[in-house]
Amino acid sequence: MSLFVHLHSLIILSFIFITFFQTKPHSSSSSYIRLPSIQSISKPVHISVTDYGAIGDGIHYDTVSIQSAIDDCSAGGGGRVVFPPGKYLTATVFLKSGVVLEVQNNATVYGGTRLEDYPTEQNRWYVVLAEDVEDVGITGGGEINGQGLEFVVRFDERKNVMVSWNTTGACSGDECRPRLVGFVRSRNVRVWDVHLHEPAYWCLHLVQCDNTYIHDMSIYGDFNTPNNDGIDIDDSNNTVITRCNINTGDDAICPKTYDGPLYNLTATDSWIRTKSSAIKFGSASWFEFKQLRFDNITIVDSHRGLGLQIRDGGNVSDVTFSNINITTRYYDPSWWGRAEPIYVTTCPRDATSKTGLISNLLFVNISATSENGVFLSGSKTGALSNIKFLNVNFDYKRWTSYEDGFVDYRPGCQGLVNHSSAGFMMEHINGLEVKNVNMRWVGDRVKRWNNPLDFRPSSVDNIALINFQSSSYGQQTS
Known part of the structure; x- marks a missing residue:
């Protein structure tokens, strides 16, 4: 086969690959994601x-x-x-x-x-x-x-x-x-x-x-x-x-922005096991992240499932997580993360750090079994905005003997902070839509999981709960 024919055949295959995997982000104003040729x-x-x-x-x-x-x-x-x-x-x-x-x-x-x-x-x-x-x-x-x-x-x-x-x-x-x-x-x-x-x-x-x-x-x-x-x-x-x-x-897949922006990242059809974050943005985050898509991924045994740690002033927008199965569990506190299936924060790294913004995130068709709840924490000058959860199922249960009752801001910010567990822990958010979301608890809900939604009204605005359900299953203990 001549080199010309060889190149021609591969270019055709590349075109088929692009056509098949090209997709439109959830924000209607965004352009199509361009995948590599x-x-x-x-x-x-x-x-x-x-x-x-x-x-x-x-x-x-x-x-x-x-x-x-x-x-x-x-x-x-x-x-x-x-x-x-x-x-x-x-x-x-x-x-x-x-x-x-x-x-x-x-x-x-x-x-x-x-x-x-x-x-x-x-x-x-x-x-x-x-x-x-x-x-x-x-x-x-x-x-x-x-x-x-x-x-x-x-x-x-x-x-x-x-x-x-x-x-x-x-x-x-x-x-x-x-x-x-x-x-x-x-x-x-x-x-x-x-x-x-x-x-x-x-x-x-x-x-x-x-x-x-x-x-x-x-x-x-x-x-x-x-x-x-x-x-x-x-x-x-x-x-x-x-x-x-x-x-x-x-961390298994870790986008970072040290010296410039990061655009058009697509990760699909993969299996991840990690003692830290399965997918983690940052913590190096000085520049923009835009148009990222994660689809059909299985995550097991992780200390933290999907994590966005925007500590250094960069902005994140137009990101979709879809068709993802997550299992998270507690490990020793020496590892960052407290079994959060989803973790999103703009809390600055330290007093000298700029504050970034996170907007236009879509979580759709997510299933999680976790020992802790979802953590959504903007900051006073960097609120989270336009965050959507659609068709999501969270099963919360404990099966390790590690101590719970902490919120983990690491790296930087406040470190480990004593706080009771909640299905959604939220602060500094402007625009959150939760639609077709089901939370279920196993075991002693009164002691550990008493609060499906934990937030202060002064820092969280424009929340829409549509077909939001919270219930227990399994044997209850006193």
């Missing part, structure tokens, strides 16, 4: 890292062989760099334009665990790093493994204590560990049919990227390891995440 990034040239001297025994470093194969592949016009079955230990390798890494079944790329395995600059600590490139990807059915458990100083069922390279002067704080895969200032990125395993820190990181397609892949991180986020999307636009399985200790 994925061009061909898979050319017929294949180069094996073993032909460049890679041993693949998991003991000797194969970094030079891998990098040489990538460099030659890119210089020759692009193609696939193939990892046949084996174990490839490497320091940071740099992905170049036009190159797809094909990590085949029964092949594993292991990231090194030494500080000298990574560049001098902390922001470049990745096992695989693509900077200022285009038409790149990772696939093949194999695994990239960050050896995250090798960075554990002390295992702890509450939260593992991790290595921090800050003592070397390379960085400061307690999150000085390498990420797994990073795409920085890049275009036309595709990650599919690959397993990303045991990151020491964040797993898959997009920074100021455009036109990214992540699909049919899995992420696994140790459940007790902090900061091992699944997918972090920073200042990146036109991103699609679909048919992914994410099982990790920290």
Whole structure:
């Protein structure tokens, strides 16, 4: 097949993909969400890292062989760099334009665990790093493994204590560990049919990227390891995440705005298990989030389900969460979150932070089983507005022995605050519609769940309750 025919066929498939998944946000004034047009990034040239001297025994470093194969592949016009079955230990390798890494079944790329395995600059600590490139990807059915458990100083069922390279002067704080895969200032990125395993820190990181397609892949991180986020999307636009399985200790899908806005993110048809937030906006939130859609997602065992933590002055608008099943539960207070199925706040990070705004949120066809209620908290200068819940079912029950009776504002703001549980805890809202919403309680409702709606009229205006039901089921106790 000629290259022209190959490209032509993939462009047609991309057009079909866009047509099928394109959808209109709930705000009638908004434009259609534009999804990425994925061009061909898979050319017929294949180069094996073993032909460049890679041993693949998991003991000797194969970094030079891998990098040489990538460099030659890119210089020759692009193609696939193939990892046949084996174990490839490497320091940071740099992905170049036009190159797809094909990590085949029964092949594993292991990231090194030494500080000298990574560049001098902390922001470049990745096992695989693509900077200022285009038409790149990772696939093949194999695994990239960050050896995250090798960075554990002390295992702890509450939260593992991790290595921090800050003592070397390379960085400061307690999150000085390498990420797994990073795409920085890049275009036309595709990650599919690959397993990303045991990151020491964040797993898959997009920074100021455009036109990214992540699909049919899995992420696994140790459940007790902090900061091992699944997918972090920073200042990146036109991103699609679909048919992914994410099982990790920290936030699973996490849009952030450090240095610029984030537009047109779509995540669908995925399964998430996390000890923190399944979907979390922020907490880095200095710029705008707009036109984001999350549909047909199952969330289990999370400390917090859907979370918007807008702490730094950025605004959020035109976001839809639809057809989502959520199960949240309590974990130790050392993890942020108190089992809220939905958590939305503009409470500033500290006294110096600006206040952002959140508007035009739609939650439709949501089912949740949780140990705590929904938390909706604007702020005095940043009220939540035009928030809609349509066709939502909340089942509230307790099945862990962790202490309840707290509202969790972390990070920043007020921290953990003593407060009785409620079905909806609300403050600083102007415009809330609740339609076809059913709350049900199991167990001692009088003691723990006495208040379906908790708010002060002075800070909450324009509420519409349409077919709102609150009831108990199961055995009642005194």
